Amino acid sequence: MGSAGAEQVAKDPEFLSTLERGLRVLKAFDEDHPEMTLSEVAAKTGLPPAVARRCLITLVELGYVGQHERKFLLRPAVLTIGSAFLASMQIEQVVLPPLQGLRDQTGDSASLAVLSGTEILYVAHVSTDRRFRVAAGVGTRFPFHATSLGKALAAHLPSDERAALLAGAPFQRFTERTVTELAAMEERLNLIASRGYDSALDELDYGIVSVAVPIFGRGGRVIASINCSTSTTRISQDELVRTRLPLLREAAAEIESSLKRWPALEASLRP
Numbered sequence: 386m387g388s389a390g391a392e393q394v395a396k397d398p399e400f401l402s403t404l405e406r407g408l409r410v411l412k413a414f415d416e417d418h419p420e421m422t423l424s425e426v427a428a429k430t431g432l433p434p435a436v437a438r439r440c441l442i443t444l445v446e447l448g449y450v451g452q453h454e455r456k457f458l459l460r461p462a463v464l465t466i467g468s469a470f471l472a473s474m475q476i477e478q479v480v481l482p483p484l485q486g487l488r489d490q491t492g493d494s495a496s497l498a499v500l501s502g503t504e505i506l507y508v509a510h511v512s513t514d515r516r517f518r519v520a521a522g523v524g525t526r527f528p529f530h531a532t533s534l535g536k537a538l539a540a541h542l543p544s545d546e547r548a549a550l551l552a553g554a555p556f557q558r559f560t561e562r563t564v565t566e567l568a569a570m571e572e573r574l575n576l577i578a579s580r581g582y583d584s585a586l587d588e589l590d591y592g593i594v595s596v597a598v599p600i601f602g603r604g605g606r607v608i609a610s611i612n613c614s615t616s617t618t619r620i621s622q623d624e625l626v627r628t629r630l631p632l633l634r635e636a637a638a639e640i641e642s643s644l645k646r647w648p649a650l651e652a653s654l655r656p
Contacts, residue, residue, distance in 0.1 A: 406430075406432055406436060406440055407440045407443060407444060409430045409432065409440075410426060410430055410432070410437060410440040410441060410444065410450075411444065411449065411450075411459070411463065413426055413429045413430050414458065414459045419458060419459075420453060420456040420457065420458045421456060421457055421458075422455055422456055422457070423437060423438055423441065423455075423457070426441060426457060441457050445457075447462075448460055448462040449462050449463050467523070467524060470653070471523070473649075474647075474649065474650045474653050475647055475650055476508065476509055476650070478643075479640065479643045479644065479647055479650055480497050480508070480509040480640060481509055481511065482639075483611075483636035483637075483639045483640055484496070484497060484509055484510075484511045484611065484636070485511050486636065487511075487611075487613055487629075487632055487633065487636050488511045488512075488513065490632060491613055491615075491628070491629060491632065492513055492615070492619075493513065493613040493614055493615040493629065494510065494511065494512040494513055494521070494613070494614045494615065495510075495511050495611065495612065495613055495614075495636075496509065496510040496511075496521060496534065496611065496612055496614065497509040497510075497600070497609055497610070497611045497640070498532075498534040498535070498538070498609060498610055498611075498612075499538075499608065499609045499654050499656070500529065500535070500538050500539070500542075500550075500656050501526065503528060503529055503550060503553050504526040504527060504528055504529060504535075505526065505527055505528075505529050505532055505534050505535040505538065505610075506524070506525075506526050507521055507522060507523055507524060507525040507526075508523065508609070508654070509523065510522050510523055510525070513615075521614075527589060528556065528557060529550065530556040530557075530563070530564060530565070530570060531556075531557075531559050531563050531564075531585070531588050531589040532585060532588070532589055532595070532597075532612075533582075533583040533584055533585040533595040533596055533597035533610075533612050533614075534595075534597045534610045534611075534612050535610075536573060536574060536577055536583040536585070536597075537577060537582060537583045537597040537598055537599050537610040537612070538599060538607055538609070538610045539551075539574055540573075540574040540575070540577035540578040540583065540599075541577075541578060541599045541601075541607035542607060542656070546656070547574065551567060551570060551571065554566065554567035554570060555567065556570070559588065559589050559590060560587050560588060560589070560590065560591055561587075562586060562587045562588050563588050563589075564588065581598060581599070582596060582597060582598045582626070582630055582633070583596070583597050584596040584597075584622055584625065584626050585597075586617070586622045587617070592616055592617050592618070593614060593615075593616065593617065594614070594615060594616070594617050594620065594621075594622050594625055595612045595613060595614035595615070595625075596612060596613055596625055596626050596629050596630060596633065597610045597611065597612035597613075597633070598610065598611060598612075598630070598633045598634055598637050599637070600637055600640055600641060600644075600654075601641060602641070602644060602651045602654070602655060603645075603651065606655065608644075608651060608654045608655050608656070609654050611633060611636060611637055611640070612633070613625070613629040613632070613633060
């Protein structure tokens with residue numbers, strides 16, 4: 386959770402700022418920062434060095450963080466946090482079979498993602514052997530505006546939540562096709578809402594084409610989205626939409642039906 390999010394929930398008198406800071410330290414490690422010194426952790430998290438040091442010492446004692454010379458790094462024990470979610474929420478039983486079916490029928494990668502702040506978070510992913518420069522997997526995050534998964538979600542949010550999401554415009558540009566301006570994004574989301582899907586071509590990186598549809602929960606609330614994604618060398622955008630969209634809608638209906646039997650999973654996926 387970022388500092389803004391912490392400030393928002395800190396109004397609750399039972400909010401534990403020490404826990405929030407510890408989680409902030411854990412989340413500071415990523416692909417670009419696999420190892421960091423104390424001063425680097427403090428700078429990346431915005432915490433005072435003394436606070437960052439106490440968090441790191443605690444996390445080392447708990448086994449979630451290790452030390453290599455002067456640098457700190459994550460240890461495999463952190464995987465138990467994510468694996469507990471996957472096991473307790475029945476992800477493999479509910480979500481993976483429809484995604485695997487999509488992959489087997491199309492040869493594409495298939496994913497389910499939820500909205501997390503201004504990003505999408507991959508909750509389930511099945512891939513092919515093809516290599517993309519932009520790798521995806523469970524736990525991967527991408528800015529919502531540059532992905533079909535993100536825009537398929539954003540387009541179906543309640544108006545106040547969509548407006549809050551769009552308040553971050555102009556958005557980061559990844560390619561010449563990335564939608565960055567507010568007016569263009571509003572037009573795109575309105576189109577998605579009317580047709581029920583989004584397709585992205587070269588928006589996050591060149592050579593990637595995808596199509597995504599929303600997943601709805603009780604009361605018609607959008608809770609997630611699923612997509613098929615592949616290389617532009619395999620298929621055109623028009624052909625991808627024509628051939629994958631019916632399959633995606635079948636998979637979405639299957640997941641929505643299964644969620645009715647697993648209300649805890651639906652509750653956990655809701656924004």
